[in-house]
Amino acid sequence: MSFRINHTHSAARTGVISTPHGDIYTPAFIPVATKATVKTLTPEQIRSTGAQAILSNAYHLYLQPGPDIVDEAGGVAKFENWNGPTYTDSGGFQVMSLGVGFKKVLAMEIADLTEKDIRAAKKDRMARVDEDGVDFRSVIDGSKHRFTPEKSMEIQHQLGADIIFAFDELTTLIDTRQYQENSVARTHRWAKRCLEAHERLSNERSHRPEQQLWGVVQGAQYQDLRRRAARGLMDLDREARAAGHRGFDGFGIGGALEKHSLGTIVGWVTDELPEDKPRHLLGISEPDDIFAAVASGADTFDCVAPTRLGRRGGVYTLDGRLNLKAARFKRDFTPIDAELGGYVSENYTRAYIHHLLKAKEFLAGTLCTMHNLFFVVKLVDSIRHHLEQGTFEEYRDEFMSRYYARS
Amino acid sequence: MSFRINHTHSAARTGVISTPHGDIYTPAFIPVATKATVKTLTPEQIRSTGAQAILSNAYHLYLQPGPDIVDEAGGVAKFENWNGPTYTDSGGFQVMSLGVGFKKVLAMEIADLTEKDIRAAKKDRMARVDEDGVDFRSVIDGSKHRFTPEKSMEIQHQLGADIIFAFDELTTLIDTRQYQENSVARTHRWAKRCLEAHERLSNERSHRPEQQLWGVVQGAQYQDLRRRAARGLMDLDREARAAGHRGFDGFGIGGALEKHSLGTIVGWVTDELPEDKPRHLLGISEPDDIFAAVASGADTFDCVAPTRLGRRGGVYTLDGRLNLKAARFKRDFTPIDAELGGYVSENYTRAYIHHLLKAKEFLAGTLCTMHNLFFVVKLVDSIRHHLEQGTFEEYRDEFMSRYYARS
Numbered sequence: 013m014s015f016r017i018n019h020t021h022s023a024a025r026t027g028v029i030s031t032p033h034g035d036i037y038t039p040a041f042i043p044v045a046t047k048a049t050v051k052t053l054t055p056e057q058i059r060s061t062g063a064q065a066i067l068s069n070a071y072h073l074y075l076q077p078g079p080d081i082v083d084e085a086g087g088v089a090k091f092e093n094w095n096g097p098t099y100t101d102s103g104g105f106q107v108m109s110l111g112v113g114f115k116k117v118l119a120m121e122i123a124d125l126t127e128k129d130i131r132a133a134k135k136d137r138m139a140r141v142d143e144d145g146v147d148f149r150s151v152i153d154g155s156k157h158r159f160t161p162e163k164s165m166e167i168q169h170q171l172g173a174d175i176i177f178a179f180d181e182l183t184t185l186i187d188t189r190q191y192q193e194n195s196v197a198r199t200h201r202w203a204k205r206c207l208e209a210h211e212r213l214s215n216e217r218s219h220r221p222e223q224q225l226w227g228v229v230q231g232a233q234y235q236d237l238r239r240r241a242a243r244g245l246m247d248l249d250r251e252a253r254a255a256g257h258r259g260f261d262g263f264g265i266g267g268a269l270e271k272h273s274l275g276t277i278v279g280w281v282t283d284e285l286p287e288d289k290p291r292h293l294l295g296i297s298e299p300d301d302i303f304a305a306v307a308s309g310a311d312t313f314d315c316v317a318p319t320r321l322g323r324r325g326g327v328y329t330l331d332g333r334l335n336l337k338a339a340r341f342k343r344d345f346t347p348i349d350a351e352l353g354g355y356v357s358e359n360y361t362r363a364y365i366h367h368l369l370k371a372k373e374f375l376a377g378t379l380c381t382m383h384n385l386f387f388v389v390k391l392v393d394s395i396r397h398h399l400e401q402g403t404f405e406e407y408r409d410e411f412m413s414r415y416y417a418r419s
Numbered sequence: 420m421s422f423r424i425n426h427t428h429s430a431a432r433t434g435v436i437s438t439p440h441g442d443i444y445t446p447a448f449i450p451v452a453t454k455a456t457v458k459t460l461t462p463e464q465i466r467s468t469g470a471q472a473i474l475s476n477a478y479h480l481y482l483q484p485g486p487d488i489v490d491e492a493g494g495v496a497k498f499e500n501w502n503g504p505t506y507t508d509s510g511g512f513q514v515m516s517l518g519v520g521f522k523k524v525l526a527m528e529i530a531d532l533t534e535k536d537i538r539a540a541k542k543d544r545m546a547r548v549d550e551d552g553v554d555f556r557s558v559i560d561g562s563k564h565r566f567t568p569e570k571s572m573e574i575q576h577q578l579g580a581d582i583i584f585a586f587d588e589l590t591t592l593i594d595t596r597q598y599q600e601n602s603v604a605r606t607h608r609w610a611k612r613c614l615e616a617h618e619r620l621s622n623e624r625s626h627r628p629e630q631q632l633w634g635v636v637q638g639a640q641y642q643d644l645r646r647r648a649a650r651g652l653m654d655l656d657r658e659a660r661a662a663g664h665r666g667f668d669g670f671g672i673g674g675a676l677e678k679h680s681l682g683t684i685v686g687w688v689t690d691e692l693p694e695d696k697p698r699h700l701l702g703i704s705e706p707d708d709i710f711a712a713v714a715s716g717a718d719t720f721d722c723v724a725p726t727r728l729g730r731r732g733g734v735y736t737l738d739g740r741l742n743l744k745a746a747r748f749k750r751d752f753t754p755i756d757a758e759l760g761g762y763v764s765e766n767y768t769r770a771y772i773h774h775l776l777k778a779k780e781f782l783a784g785t786l787c788t789m790h791n792l793f794f795v796v797k798l799v800d801s802i803r804h805h806l807e808q809g810t811f812e813e814y815r816d817e818f819m820s821r822y823y824a825r826s
Contacts (some may be wrong), residue, residue: 048774052781055766057461077749077774085752085770093766342484345492359462359500363492367455367484374459374781 014224014261015290021399023282023309029262029290031097031174032221033089036064038290038311039399041297041392042099043385044319047072048082048092050385051319052378055094060355061385062393065097065174067314070167071106074157075150079170087172087220098173099314101294102164102206102228105266107148107157108139108182141181143198161202165209165225172220175292177264178206180228185268192232199230200244207248211257224261226292229281232267238277242284262290265310275304282309297388299415303408306395318388322380325369328387330411332418334362336380341366348383352390356383421631421668422697428806430689430716436669436697438504438581439628440496443471445697445718446806448704448799449506450792451726454479455489455499457792458726459785462501467762468792469800472504472581474721477574478513481564482557486577494579494627505580506721508701509571509613509635512673514555514564515546515589548588550605568609572616572632579627582699584671585613587635592675599639606637607651614655618664631668633699636688639674645684649691669697672717682711689716704795706822710815713802725795729787732776735794737818739825741769743787748773755790759797763790 017027029036036042043050043058045066050058058066068088073079085091089098139148145160164179180199183192210225227245231237242263249259265281274296282291290311296302297315305313318328325337329349334341336348344366347357356365356379368376391411398407424434436443443449450457450465452473457465465473475495480486492498496505546555552567571586587606590599617632634652638644649670656666672688681703689698697718703709704722712720725735732744736756741748743755751773754764763786775783798818805814 047778047780048771049780049782052785054464054782054785076778077770081750081770081774084750085768091768091771091774093771343488343491361492361498363484363488364455364498364500367488367498371454371483373454373456374784375456375461377781378459378461378785 015288017288019400021402021404022307023279024306024399024404025287025309025311026396026399027290027311029097029175029311031065031224033095033097033174034064036097036312037396039302039306039392039396040064040312041302041385041388042067042292042312042314043389044069044314044316045092045094045098046316047076048088050381051323052374052381053385055092057378057382058094058385059096061382062389063385065099065312066094067099067101068092068171068173069103069106070100070164070171070176071103071159073100073171074103074167075152079167083170083172089172089174097175099175099292100168100171100173100177102177102179103159103167104146104164104177104180104228105182105294107146107159108141141198143201145179146181161205162209165206165213169210169213169217169220169223173223174221175224175226175262176210177292178203178225178227178260180230180264180266183230183232183267185232185270187232189234192230192234192237196231196237196241196244199228200241200248203227203245204248207252207257207259211252214258225258226262226264226290227260228264228266228294229285230267231281233270233273233277235277235280238280239284242281246284246286260289262292264292264294266294271301274301275308278305278308278310299391300412302388302392302395303412306392306399307404307408313392318384319381322382322384323377325365325376325380327380327383330414332415336362336365336376337369338366349387352387354383354386354390356380356386422695424694426807428809428811429714430686431713431806431811432694432716432718433803433806434697434718436504436582436718438472438631440502440504440581441471443504443719444803446709446713446799446803447471447719448709448792448795449474449699449719449721450796451476451721451723452499452501452505453723454483455495457788458730459781459788460792462499464785464789465501465792466503468789469796470792472506472719473501474506474508475499475578475580476510476513477507477571477578477583478510478566480507480578481510481574482559486574490577490579496579496581504582506582506699507575507578507580507584508721509584509586510566510574511553511571511584511587511635512589512701514553514566515548548605550608552586553588568612569616572613572620576617576620576624576627576630580630581628582631582633582669583617584699585610585632585634585667587637587671587673590637590639590674592639592677594639596641599637599641599644603638603644603648603651606635607648607655610634610652611655614659614664614666618659621665632665633669633671633697634667635671635673635701636692637674638688640677640680640684642684642687645687646691649688653691653693667696669699671699671701673701678708681708682715685712685715685717706798707819709795709799709802710819713799713806714811714815720799725791726788729789729791730784732772732783732787734787734790737821739822743769743772743783744776745773756794759794761790761793761797763787763793 019026161179168176231241252259292312293310297317341362344362426433568586575583638648659666699719700717704724748769751769
């Protein structure tokens with residue numbers, strides 16, 4: 013078994029995912045290393061934030077430098093000098109979302125979508141989905157490419173991450189019910205092809221460390237579709253194992269989610285999924301989303317928000333977010349968050365980081381990124397601790413009432 | 420005494436400069452932290468290259484964030500979280516060179532100057548020099564400012580570096596002999612005003628760590644002017660000390676130098692200067708320049724070239740320079756320089772850094788900067804070692820013949 017549950021607390025649980033490159037104590041936040049680098053940080057700096065594993069994007073590494081180069085380097089972890097577990101996503105999200113206006117953070121409210129968002133989502137996505145796969149254009153040079161389930165598996169085997177995801181179709185909150193239904197059925201057929209390709213590639217490449225394939229549950233905001241998708245993946249897993257093949261070692265929960273019903277939707281899915289396999293919720297990092305996801309039984313999460321926000325000078329504190337570019341920090345010689353602590357708060361003032369941001373110095377992004385990852389990783393570590401102490405709800409209520417006090 | 424000589428070898432020597440923030444073993448290369456950051460690096464990363472001290476620019480910190488803010492932070496070292504000695508330059512170089520085409524590396528050949536360089540040097544420098552000081556415009560917003568010797572001292576006291584420089588006029592290789600003569604005389608008068616202002620400010624600010632003022636020797640390519648300038652500073656030092664005041668604790672050697680006569684010019688100056696005070700050569704880092712400067716008795720050097728080059732993907736190796744952006748490194752899974760070693764060569768491949776450069780990832784600049792500083796610091800450390808072993812010439816000849824073999 014590659015997953016062991018330590019403790020349960022209603023739907024929530026703590027546990028350990030084991031990989032050939034080390035263990036991940038869950039719940040865990042997984043920083044995003046899009047192009048085989050958590051932007052601005054060395055691996056030692058990533059590690060110093062407390063991060064246990066990092067997630068790269070198959071789409072980006074396929075376009076640049078190319079999966080053959082990462083393969084020759086010995087896999088993505090060796091390529092980027094990361095001495096720990098790695099994930100890659102399937103590329104499905106990027107091939108269908110990049111190049112359009114499309115919001116990239118998945119938890120949102122339909123009511124918050126502007127007319128412009130909707131027009132952008134409706135226009136040509138630079139991608140065309142058919143039964144076999146997806147045609148898309150590169151965001152780098154506009155060149156034409158095609159991903160299929162088999163292609164995604166080949167790329168992810170070349171990238172060699174410990175945990176890889178089945179190729180799925182990304183839908184949006186504004187697609188029709190009928191489209192979502194057809195899409196879930198297609199993602200199911202693609203999942204089966206992913207299992208077959210994964211089995212073949214794992215056998216062909218047995219000299220490389222064993223990789224885990226995780227199926228991805230779609231179904232948007234519809235309970236019946238979400239439950240059907242989860243059960244469908246479990247059927248595929250059972251069939252594969254009955255044939256003596258590898259099945260799914262975990263599950264991803266994908267697709268756009270309405271923020272206010274995030275916990276409910278994750279709950280439908282985890283209610284169906286087997287308890288003894290880990291679940292990754294793609295694309296969240298806001299504290300309220302993390303609390304909701306954990307309470308509903310999600311084990312790991314990734315999101316670009318803490319790193320992207322940090323490069324722009326946005327930082328998390330226990331009292332909510334700040335933007336250190338604001339003029340009021342010019343003479344603020346206090347740490348970002350003395351109570352939180354960590355390398356950045358222990359060594360730098362808001363005034364210094366404000367100066368670096370105004371001067372457009374690279375170090376600003378490095379320091380804010382380190383701080384934000386430390387914040388989110390520490391939050392999830394604290395959640396793990398409080399789950400094991402039986403004080404999850406008290407911790408959540410205290411944290412949330414302080415963090416969101418101003419809003 | 421703030422300087423102790425350990426060993427001499429012809430005009431060259433090894434020694435130790437003592438400051439309130441620690442010692443500097445000389446010869447030493449001092450990385451440039453223009454705006455209170457060695458671009459792309461944390462202080463821990465700077466330290467890991469072996470660097471002992473860093474040098475910031477009074478001009479840049481005056482414009483952004485302003486010397487009052489650095490003063491309130493407790494000085495530049497505390498502001499930037501650097502636990503070691505610091506230098507600031509006087510601002511003279513920047514007020515007179517920025518905003519024009521003007522080459523910024525001081526060691527060059529007149530023959531290499533293009534018509535465009537000469538036109539750029541002759542056009543309005545955004546600065547106007549008079550007897551009292553210099554009017555100039557900010558490179559940030561074009562606003563008008565004025566530096567005088569007193570103003571430079573005030574700024575450098577607010578910045579609070581351990582070693583500060585007298586305010587001098589920067590001339591170019593194409594100024595006339597008459598202009599250079601007048602300029603050296605003016606720089607001498609400014610040096611006297613700097614000593615007086617430094618004495619007053621040191622007494623007024625006795626709660627802050629004592630700062631050393633180093634005089635700056637100008638005189639371009641003219642032996643008589645260089646020697647006259649050096650002797651003039653020594654006279655000022657003697658007069659100040661006779662009055663019970665602080666004198667110069669060291670000397671800078673400034674101004675444009677013709678590369679082929681760098682050693683000769685430095686030799687004229689050090690021949691005049693007292694043996695028991697350290698000498699800083701401003702703006703050099705190329706291996707041949709470092710060997711020539713050390714052989715002629717220079718003790719410390721600074722230059723933006725290793726860091727600026729690194730951010731563009733240029734890296735030093737024992738066999739000369741490489742640009743890692745070149746396509747031939749795409750599948751080069753070897754280190755930048757296995758023989759040299761250091762953090763970057765021990766942990767990353769040329770192929771990975773090539774990928775980061777092509778993807779415009781911040782980490783590329785960080786890694787190449789760390790590598791280049793490690794290279795230059797290690798070179799100067801090796802020079803110190805070989806001076807003490809009496810094998811300086813053998814080391815120089817071996818290093819140079821290999822490094823410049825391809826040119």
